[in-house]
Amino acid sequence: MSSSADVVEAPAAVHESSARSRMAEWLRHPAALWTAPALIYLVVRQVGLFVLQLVVEFQNKTTGKADTSVDNLKSWDGEWFLGIAQGGYDDVPQRLTDAAGRRSAETPLAFFPGYPALIRWVDGLPGVDVVGAAFAVSLISGLFCAYGLFVLGRAVRDGSVPTGLILVTLFAASPMAVVLSMTYSEATFCAFAAWALVGVVKKRWILAGVCTAAAGLVRPTAAALIAAVGLAALVAVIADRRDWRAWAGGAVAPLGLLGYLAWVASRTGDLSGWFGVQQRGWGSKFDGGAATWEFALGHLANPRSVLETGTVWLLALAIVLVFYAFQRRLEWPLIVYGIGVLVMDLGSNGLMNSKARLLLPAFTLLVPLALVLARRRLSTVLTVLGVATLFSAWFGAYSLAVWQYAI
Secondary structure (H helix, E strand, O other): OOOHHHHHHHHHHHHHHHHHHHHHHHHOOHHHHHHHHHHHHHHHHHHHHHHHHHHHHHHHHHHOOOOOHHHHHOOOHHHHHHHHHHHOOOOOOOOOOOOOOOOOOOHHHHOOOHHHHHHHHHHOOOOOOHHHHHHHHHHHHHHHHHHHHHHHHHHOOOOOHHHHHHHHHHHHOOOOHHHHHOOOOHHHHHHHHHHHHHHHHOOOHHHHHHHHHHHOOOOOOHHHHHHHHHHHHHHHHHHOOOOHHHHHHHHHOOHHHHHHHHHHHHHHOOOOHHHHHHHHHHOOOEOOOHHHHHHHHHHHHOOOOHHHHHHHHHHHHHHHHHHHHHHOOOOHHHHHHHHHHHHHHHOEOOOHHHHHHHOOOOHHHHHHHHHHHOOOOHHHHHHHHHHHHHHHHHHHHHHHHHOOOOO
């Protein structure tokens, strides 16, 4: 004899199965399948922008300011990238300074050229200004990244279409994903990184090498990508010395980063020129994590702001995700890349408030979560992703419109 609970649960189970079946049938159509990553990315990011607009309007009413969402989305480093895109490294507006309020001929060299170069190319189109070009490059880069993550989610061990779509959602709903919609270089870097790692997982070494080299012209975080791609290519070469594609991919991978560092060295007359610019202008250097540890202990013992305390917990969560990636037997190059990004973030001092943003490229640490969620009930998946989207929207809006320091 059936209990009343069984009677209640049966329709729910039937509804769940029916919903999954309808979704699976919809995704069988190639047009729907390959439209889904873009739609998911755009919807999640639009929620973030909508919440940002609400917070900006509320702040304006309470403080008497007249800020706009666009003002916030092109603030801080975004102004530097726009200035470099407009005038090159030698003609950046003089009002822009380093973290200490200083400015010299070498200060703009702290910012890598890849993203400003793309802005300049788009800015050359009829009727497009530099700000619109910057937002366009970030948007298009984000879409390319979404498709790269979708393919990666399908290609990893035990991967699937749902895994890929969930991975796209988790990335677009990362705590500091608002930067993907800013005039910042994160979206462009993540796009190149995602496709480089697709190349590694699928053994397409030329794709991996070229995308890694391109990433090296966008952000210094490419060092983590070079380590992952280079080691994977080396293992492939050891397994088959005749694999010329692995040789070529591994050789090409570091050219972008090394090329820019060499150019800055020639401009400054110092082999460690870029690192010197970073340390003198932003107080940023690798200290093995001493400053981060002090920051974490200080804010856990005496919380002073939501953003800084939240940043500490996000760093702790990232460390936990590394161990979870090992437990889930994620492909080792993806773990190497994730650890590399995390070590560069935790191990450097400088602006502590930017650490949550600098975690964004460590998207491979989200893959095990996507694999687990892909096996859960649809209602559970939608609830988790919905909460993540709303939290990301609030955290990003607070960081830009309320928090008074750099992100």
